[in-house]
Amino acid sequence: MAEITKLVHKYLRHDKKFPHVWCPGCGNGIVLGAMIRAIDRLAYRKDDIVMVSGIGCSGRLPVYVDFNTLHTTHGRALTFATGVKLAKPELKVIVVMGDGDATAIGGNHFIHAARRNINLTAIIINNNIYGMTGGQYSPTTPYGMKASTAPYRNIEHAFNIAELAVTAGAVFVGRGTVYHARLLDKLIEKAFVKRGFGVVEVITHCHTQYGRRNRMGDAVAMMKWQKEHAVRVEKSADMSEEELRDKFTIGVLVDRELPIYTEQYALVREQATENLPRSH
Amino acid sequence: MKPSLVSSKQQVIRSQNPESRSDTAQGARHKEYIGQRVSFGPEPYAFAKGELMARKGKKKPRLLQGNEAIVEGALAAGCSFFAGYPITPASEISEILAYRLPQVEGTFIQMEDEIASLGAVIGASLAGAKSMTATSGPGFSLMQENLGFACVAEVPCVIVNVMRGGPSTGLPTNPSQGDVMQARWGTHGDHPIIVLAPSTVRDSFDITVKAFNFSERYRTPVIVLSDEVVAHTRETVVLPDPDEIEVLDRIRPSMPPEWYIPYEDTSSGVPAMGIFGDGYRYHVTGLIHDIRGFPTARTDEIEPFMRRLFRKINQSFHDIQIVNHFMTEDAELIVIAYGSVARSARRAVLDARDKGVKAGLLHLVTLYPFPRRDVMATIRDARVVLVPEMNMGQISREVKRVNEGMSQVATLNRIDGCMITPQEIYDWLIKEA
CATH class of the missing domain: 3.40.50.920 (Rossmann fold)
Structure with missing residues (x-):
């Protein structure tokens, strides 16, 4: 067994009824692997991790791993995670969402969690489609592409999830792909370590639903597409708008410091109790 | 001016005096209010840091409205987390808890909507906090989704719905009892539910305590269905001392974590509840799940699960009704x-x-x-x-x-x-x- 597989087994739930729900060639396993490697490197205790998800293919991710896991309602993962974090700030709360999950039905929760700077890590797996329900177009389906509910073409414009997170106030925002596996490992580790609301957008492929309808080939071909269209943030600064037209940036988009909600609330508690009479 | 509980008490008594409502007095009182940030009446308990302490032998009658009594009941029952969104006629509950919860090392948060409010309440409860939210009809409609989650995942929580006229935005400041069926059947799918209705201010206190106790004992959401008349009626009440109040907590697992089966059937139908971070790692989901908490599509696992959900309530009618x-x-x-x-x-x-x-x-x-x-x-x-x-x-x-x-x-x-x-x-x- 390869070293990398052994490590994953250390964190899988062996009493879970496998096999998993993902299609052969899916990128979700790569994201899960990156998260596990980061958790292992950072030596977090299993008991201290709460992994929260919403609904969709990404929503099934926590069930396979041996942490405190919470599979919530569609789009609401961040709200549940907020409650967990506020009730027990010492826990490491990791939220996994899909593109539809985080930016359509959960869009409001996403921008407000970022604005509050609640101390969580949000991993958003962006496959440009609603995969589990049969390939309907999502807020990140590019303009002009096809989906089961856009049989002619998609006439809506896509969200840029990472830039949305930057604007909403997230203190750490990174974007990676499942092709750039080493970068993804690093980004996820950085987001875990970052105090405050950290976001990693992971560009992945849904060859079953999105790729097939748009003649993008199999999983390997779609990962090659990621390789060809990704540009490092550092490199993009020197590129013209024309050169960047059909490209997307990967790397760290933002890394900044802002007051953290849980720490601020601890100060509020002190303020609230300052003038109360002591027990007698 | 230094904030103190004594002067806040005087303030409330004074504000009942219509003569004090002259412009200058109003201005002065406003200043006092801003300085003190106390407008919710005398506290029945003196707070030690993080602890409710009884002021024994000082059971004085207090002038309270129903919403205030709900807050007192929640705190007496051990509520340490509240998430809510502003709505008439329930907002006082949020406002008072925003002031009171940080005093007892609890947490208040105003969320972006009522969906998020109940989501946060469920998350906090899974992390061990007794949790509550409060709303009115339009917000209650938004909560139905996560209410079903709390039923299926068996997460204790209390949802206060101060009923106002509906449907839709309806009559925000008028009383109604139009949400009875919504409380019973509002969330989709077959499910049991506990709904309690206070009729007076003192009732609001007692029923809120009961609601927490039922939610903890039966691991279920409990709905407190108040109405605008009860919520905003002010009357003199005597609240019980904390040591006179029965407070129940959820049953926690005591076996070694590797023996823990999170949704195992028991004679009561209520499984012991592991708390995130306590070493009992398990999976919580809104999907129908097996006794280990994992999603299932097996008929021989679905039906026993659904039957247990009903049985845990049905076999305790004597306690609940x-x-x-x-x-x-x-x-x-x-x-x-x-x-x-x-x-x-x-x-x-x-x-x-x-x-x-x-x-x-x-x-x-x-x-x-x-x-x-x-x-x-x-x-x-x-x-x-x-x-x-x-x-x-x-x-x-x-x-x-x-x-x-x-x-x-x-x-x-x-x-x-x-x-x-x-x-x-x-x-x-x-x-x-």
């Missing part, structure tokens, strides 16, 4: 009422008795599970039963369902945004006598 009998023993005319209407009915029954009319009141505190046995036993010998409600007839349908032709069931409905007065019920009693 609360009714108050008032002069029902020899009554020919029975009024069945709940919420603020029960209070009007009580007065009407008293006045009718003065006129020699054999009237009685069955006051439903628990609306769901519907107290079928008590209602049947009470109306069996009655000539006519009246169900007055501030809706088109929601509980009266339940009464008719269990009546099975034993008595005549009449209704008295107000849907004009006004409360039902004692006079209206009295008039009916006199007419029927």
